[in-house]
Amino acid sequence: MSIQDEVPSSWESLAPELVRKIASKLHPNDSAASLKFVNSQTAEALREYQTVTLGHKRKSRVDPAPHRAVEPWPGHAFVAHWGRPEPWRCLSLHQRERLLCLAASSGHVPSLDAALAHCGCALEPEVLTAAAAAGNLAICERLLHGEGCSISADCAAAAAEGGHLPVLRLLLEAGGAKMRPLSLYSASKAASSARAGQVEVLEHLLAVVPEYKAAEEEAAVEGGGGEDKGQRQPRWELLVDIAKGCPAAVLQRHYDRLWRWRGMLLGAGGAGAGAGAGAGAGAGAGAGAGAGAGSALREFEGDDEGRDELMARLLTAAISSPTPCWPQKVDFLLRDCWGPAVTRQVLRGDNCHHLWRIWEEAAEQPDFLARLRRLHAAGLALDDGAVEAAACGGHTDALAWLWDEAGVPGEHFIMCYSSSQLWVKQHVASDVELLSFLRERGAVFMAEHVKAATQYHWPDGPLLWLVEAAAAVESPGDSGGSSVEQEQRAWSAAFSAVAHQGGGLQLLRALREKRGAAVDLGAVVAGGSEEALEWAWEEAQHEAEHGAGTAQAPNIDDLARCAFQSGNIATLRLRLWVELHTATLRAADGSPGATPAADVAHDASVVVGRVWSAVMGAVRAMADEVAAGGAGGGGGPPSLEQLLLPHQVQWIERQWVRAA
Numbered sequence: 001m002s003i004q005d006e007v008p009s010s011w012e013s014l015a016p017e018l019v020r021k022i023a024s025k026l027h028p029n030d031s032a033a034s035l036k037f038v039n040s041q042t043a044e045a046l047r048e049y050q051t052v053t054l055g056h057k058r059k060s061r062v063d064p065a066p067h068r069a070v071e072p073w074p075g076h077a078f079v080a081h082w083g084r085p086e087p088w089r090c091l092s093l094h095q096r097e098r099l100l101c102l103a104a105s106s107g108h109v110p111s112l113d114a115a116l117a118h119c120g121c122a123l124e125p126e127v128l129t130a131a132a133a134a135g136n137l138a139i140c141e142r143l144l145h146g147e148g149c150s151i152s153a154d155c156a157a158a159a160a161e162g163g164h165l166p167v168l169r170l171l172l173e174a175g176g177a178k179m180r181p182l183s184l185y186s187a188s189k190a191a192s193s194a195r196a197g198q199v200e201v202l203e204h205l206l207a208v209v210p211e212y213k214a215a216e217e218e219a220a221v222e223g224g225g226g227e228d229k230g231q232r233q234p235r236w237e238l239l240v241d242i243a244k245g246c247p248a249a250v251l252q253r254h255y256d257r258l259w260r261w262r263g264m265l266l267g268a269g270g271a272g273a274g275a276g277a278g279a280g281a282g283a284g285a286g287a288g289a290g291a292g293a294g295s296a297l298r299e300f301e302g303d304d305e306g307r308d309e310l311m312a313r314l315l316t317a318a319i320s321s322p323t324p325c326w327p328q329k330v331d332f333l334l335r336d337c338w339g340p341a342v343t344r345q346v347l348r349g350d351n352c353h354h355l356w357r358i359w360e361e362a363a364e365q366p367d368f369l370a371r372l373r374r375l376h377a378a379g380l381a382l383d384d385g386a387v388e389a390a391a392c393g394g395h396t397d398a399l400a401w402l403w404d405e406a407g408v409p410g411e412h413f414i415m416c417y418s419s420s421q422l423w424v425k426q427h428v429a430s431d432v433e434l435l436s437f438l439r440e441r442g443a444v445f446m447a448e449h450v451k452a453a454t455q456y457h458w459p460d461g462p463l464l465w466l467v468e469a470a471a472a473v474e475s476p477g478d479s480g481g482s483s484v485e486q487e488q489r490a491w492s493a494a495f496s497a498v499a500h501q502g503g504g505l506q507l508l509r510a511l512r513e514k515r516g517a518a519v520d521l522g523a524v525v526a527g528g529s530e531e532a533l534e535w536a537w538e539e540a541q542h543e544a545e546h547g548a549g550t551a552q553a554p555n556i557d558d559l560a561r562c563a564f565q566s567g568n569i570a571t572l573r574l575r576l577w578v579e580l581h582t583a584t585l586r587a588a589d590g591s592p593g594a595t596p597a598a599d600v601a602h603d604a605s606v607v608v609g610r611v612w613s614a615v616m617g618a619v620r621a622m623a624d625e626v627a628a629g630g631a632g633g634g635g636g637p638p639s640l641e642q643l644l645l646p647h648q649v650q651w652i653e654r655q656w657v658r659a660a
Contacts, residue, residue: 120570
C-alpha cells in the first residue's frame with residue numbers, strides 16, 4: 001500500500017476541529033460566505049459563522065466619516081441576498097443609504113448595480129464620498145456622469161485624506177471653481193490630508209494656489225522684525241494638522257519651519273533670549289524652536305493671542321492624535337519646544353483659555369484614560385470638562401477613575417442628569433455599559449432623557465435600553481398640565497425623531513406599545529422602511545377609528561412631499577398610497593378633481609429624460625395601483641410635477657454648466 005493510499009488527502013476527510021482551525025485563519029467573511037458552503041460537513045463544523053460583515057462600524061448615525069466597506073468584500077453573497085427587492089422592504093432610509101454607500105465603497109460593480117436597482121433613495125453626496133474615500137475611480141466616474149450623483153467638498157476631502165490623486169483630480173474638475181482652493185487660507189483648510197499624512201496630496205492641493213510659494217518665501221525671511229502680514233496663520237493651520245495626523249518624526253522635522261514667524265525674530269546680534277517664561281522656554285526649545293545664528297528668539301514674550309491659541313491647539317492635536325506615537329508628540333511639545341516654565345503657563349491657562357476642547361478631543365480615542373492620566377501628570381487640573389468628555393465618549397473606565405481615584409466629585413453630574421437638564425444629556429454617550437454604570441451611581445432616566453437622546457441620533461440599541469429603563473412620573477407638573485401629559489408629549493416627540501431618522505420597527509413598536517407614543521406617519525414616510533410604513537399606517541388607522549388622541553386623517557400631498565424631499569422614494573411603492581388617496585376622496589365627500597396621472601408628466605419632454613426616470617417610475621406605479629384598486633377616474637396620484645430628488649436637480653445644473 002502506498003503512502004497516498006494510507007493518508008487521506010480529500011477535504012471531506014478533515015476532522016471538524018481542523019476545519020475550524022483553517023476557518024480561524026481566514027477572514028470571517030470568507031468563512032461565512034464561501035468556505036462554509038463547500039459541503040454539508042463543513043457547514044456543520046462552521047455553524048458559528050452566521051454573520052457576514054459589510055462595513056466598518058460607525059460612531060453614530062450622523063458620523064461624518066465616510067462609509068467604508070470591509071475587505072474582502074463578499075460580493076457574491078451581497079448580490080445573492082440584496083439583488084432582490086424583498087430584503088430591502090424592512091430597511092429604513094438610513095439603512096438603505098448605508099448599504100448603497102458600502103456597495104460604492106467596495107468597488108464591486110455587481111453589488112453597486114444591485115444597490116442602485118433596489119435602494120429606493122436619492123444619490124446623496126455621501127455615496128460619492130464613500131467611493132472617493134476608497135479610491136474607486138471607475139465607480140466615481142459612473143456615479144458622477146452616469147448616475148447623476150450629488151457632489152460636495154466632503155468628496156474631495158475624502159479622496160485627499162486617502163491619498164487618491166486621480167479621484168481628487170476628477171472631483172475637482174467635476175465640482176468646478178467652487179471646489180478649488182483659491183487662497184492660501186482655503187488651501188490650508190482643504191489640505192486636511194496632512195492629518196492623514198498624505199504629503200503628496202497636500203502638495204498637489206497647495207500647488208494650485210498661486211501665492212503659496214511667494215507667501216512661504218516671505219515668511220522665511222529672518223531679518224528686520226516687523227509683522228508677517230497674516231501669513232503665519234495658514235502655516236500654523238498646517239502645523240496643527242501635522243501634529244494631529246502625521247508621525248512624531250514628521251512633526252519634529254517641520255516644526256521649526258512652520259512655527260517661526262517674522263515678528264518673533266530680532267535682528268542679528270540681538271540681546272539674547274527673552275526673560276521670564278521666554279527664557280525657560282528658550283532653553284527647552286533648543287534647535288526645535290529654530291533659533292538662527294546671532295538671532296534671539298522672543299517667541300513666548302509679550303501678549304500674542306494668536307500664538308497662545310496655537311500652543312493650546314497644538315497640545316490638543318497631539319494628545320488627541322490617532323497615531324500610536326502620540327506620547328512622543330506630547331513630550332516633544334512640552335519638553336523640547338516649550339520647556340517647563342511655558343508648559344506650566346499653558347496648562348494653567350495663564351495666557352489663554354483655549355484648552356477647553358482638550359478633554360473632548362482626547363476622548364475621541366479609545367485609550368482616553370491613558371491620555372487623561374498623561375495630562376494630569378503633566379499638571380493639567382481635572383474638572384467637570386473631563387467628566388463630561390468621559391461620559392460623552394462612553395469611557396466608563398475613565399469615569400470610574402475620575403470619581404473613585406482622582407477625587408473628582410460626581411454628585412453634581414448625576415444630579416443634573418437626573419433632573420433633566422438638557423445641557424448634560426448631550427455629554428452622555430449612547431453606550432449601554434455607561435448608561436448602566438450611571439444608573440448604578442444613582443441616575444434616574446425619564447422620557448425627557450429619551451427625547452434628548454433622539455435629538456443626538458442615538459442608535460437603536462441604546463435607545464431601546466433607555467426606553468425600557470425610563471421611569472414613569474406621577475407628580476403634578478410645574479407649568480400647565482400634569483407631568484403625565486408632559487411625559488406623553490416627550491414620548492411622542494421621541495417617536496417622531498426616531499421615525500424620521502430611520503429607526504427600526506422594534507424601537508418604534510416599543511415607543512408606541514410600551515410608552516403610548518402617537519404615530520407620526522409623515523416622519524415614517526420620510527425616513528422609515530416599507531415595513532415600518534405599513535405598520536404605522538395600520539396604527540394610524542386604528543388610532544383614528546377609536547378616537548385615540550387628536551389624530552387627523554393624513555394628507556396624501558403632504559406625505560408624498562415628505563417622501564420626495566427626504567429622498568425616500570421606496571415608500572411610494574406601497575399599495576397604501578391607494579388607500580390614502582381613497583381616504584382623501586372620502587374625506588372630501590366626492591372627487592376633488594385631482595390631476596390625472598397622465599398630466600403629471602406633461603412637461604417631461606422638455607427635461608433630460610433620464611433625470612425623470614425615478615420620479616416618473618414612481619408616478620406610473622402609483623397610477624397603476626390606483627387603477628387596479630378601483631379608485632375611479634375622478635382622481636389620481638398627488639401632483640408631483642414640481643418635485644425632483646436633490647441629486648437630480650444637481651445633475652441638471654451640471655449639464656447646463658457643461659452645455660454653456
